[in-house]
Amino acid sequence: MDKNQATKQLTELREKLEKYGYHYYVMDTPIVPDQEYDRLLNELLEIEEMFPDLVTDDSPSVRVGGAPLPHFKKVAHQIPMMSLGNAFNEQDLRDFDRRVRQFAGDTPVAYICELKIDGLAVSLTYEDGKLVRGATRGDGTTGEDITNNLKTVSAVPLRLKNQVDLEVRGEAYMPKRSFEALNNAKKEAGEEPFANPRNAAAGSLRQLDPKIAAKRNLSLYVYSIGELQGKEIDSHYEGLSFLKETGFKVNTETTRCESIEDVIAYTETWVEKRHDLAYEIDGIVIKVDSLQLQKEMGFTAKSPRWATAYKFPAEEVVTKLLDIELNI
Numbered sequence: 532m533d534k535n536q537a538t539k540q541l542t543e544l545r546e547k548l549e550k551y552g553y554h555y556y557v558m559d560t561p562i563v564p565d566q567e568y569d570r571l572l573n574e575l576l577e578i579e580e581m582f583p584d585l586v587t588d589d590s591p592s593v594r595v596g597g598a599p600l601p602h603f604k605k606v607a608h609q610i611p612m613m614s615l616g617n618a619f620n621e622q623d624l625r626d627f628d629r630r631v632r633q634f635a636g637d638t639p640v641a642y643i644c645e646l647k648i649d650g651l652a653v654s655l656t657y658e659d660g661k662l663v664r665g666a667t668r669g670d671g672t673t674g675e676d677i678t679n680n681l682k683t684v685s686a687v688p689l690r691l692k693n694q695v696d697l698e699v700r701g702e703a704y705m706p707k708r709s710f711e712a713l714n715n716a717k718k719e720a721g722e723e724p725f726a727n728p729r730n731a732a733a734g735s736l737r738q739l740d741p742k743i744a745a746k747r748n749l750s751l752y753v754y755s756i757g758e759l760q761g762k763e764i765d766s767h768y769e770g771l772s773f774l775k776e777t778g779f780k781v782n783t784e785t786t787r788c789e790s791i792e793d794v795i796a797y798t799e800t801w802v803e804k805r806h807d808l809a810y811e812i813d814g815i816v817i818k819v820d821s822l823q824l825q826k827e828m829g830f831t832a833k834s835p836r837w838a839t840a841y842k843f844p845a846e847e848v849v850t851k852l853l854d855i856e857l858n859i
């Protein structure tokens with residue numbers, strides 16, 4: 532194979548792998564068997580090995596991870612990654628609703644309810660639709676550059692469908708199945724297992740060697756636009772729809788609620804239903820949908836006044852002990 536044939540073959544392989552990867556990892560609906568994806572990826576890796584100067588930094592081959600870093604660079608978030616105030620019961624939710632309506636006056640109020648994924652908050656920056664930086668939240672103002680690790684997360688698009696400049700926030704997480712498999716492997720190897728999927732995801736993304744993150748089967752849901760050039764968005768829900776159209780994984784359980792009654796009903800549904808999910812959640816995030824009202828409500832020192840996190844009550848310790856003793 533000469534260089535021209537290699538270039539042509541690589542372009543074809545990249546397009547196929549990007550399309551198959553999107554359906555498998557972002558839409559959770561594979562359109563080819565895993566073996567076919569792996570065969571194409573191996574073909575791409577072989578050609579890139581023969582023609583190293585044809586490798587691009589948005590090639591699917593970055594999914595397997597490159598060389599380890601000596602350390603992580605610190606990065607400043609242009610827009611701070613804020614934290615959320617908490618609500619622990621129905622009364623807290625009603626108090627939140629009352630505060631929102633005091634600000635809203637006659638403006639109708641709608642909320643967006645989102646599952647609060649128990650993972651690691653990250654920021655992704657795209658220039659001209661290409662992923663240029665991935666970072667941890669850190670203290671909200673300064674995080675760590677983990678771009679190479681996040682590029683191994685298959686739900687993270689390396690190139691967007693449209694050439695926008697965009698910074699987006701989301702939660703990187705480890706699915707429950709992957710967590711169990713990883714901990715079994717760790718126990719087999721006599722290593723300390725992770726306490727929970729959140730620690731496993733954080734531990735994986737803070738490895739200097741991206742080949743480790745690449746093996747951890749991490750995923751990611753986006754939940755907020757930080758910076759967006761060249762598009763007007765009026766509501767949070769519209770922002771999430773835009774992110775979905777642009778190629779990001781947006782949680783399908785996200786729901787618009789017209790009243791706090793509906794929000795309370797949604798939280799009650801998920802107290803139990805969360806055990807059926809493929810990933811862990813530690814609550815429900817409730818946000819005012821109107822960006823105008825968000826702007827009017829503004830922020831406290833570290834959290835928006837227009838959002839809150841309803842935290843699930845701690846699970847019965849008895850159940851936990853039974854699990855351990857009877858190894859249910």
Ligand SMILES: CC(C)(CNC(=O)c1ccc(Oc2ccccc2)cc1)c1ccc2c(N)nc(N)nc2n1
Pocket residue numbers: 610611612613614615645646647648652700702754755816818830835838
């Ligand atoms: C709401 C927000 C706090 C994100 N929003 C921001 O971080 C944010 C930051 C600056 C903003 O505006 C500013 C711009 C410039 C200066 C100061 C503020 C607006 C939103 C948040 C935090 C954690 C979340 C989580 N774990 N799960 C889900 N599902 N949603 C979440 N949403």
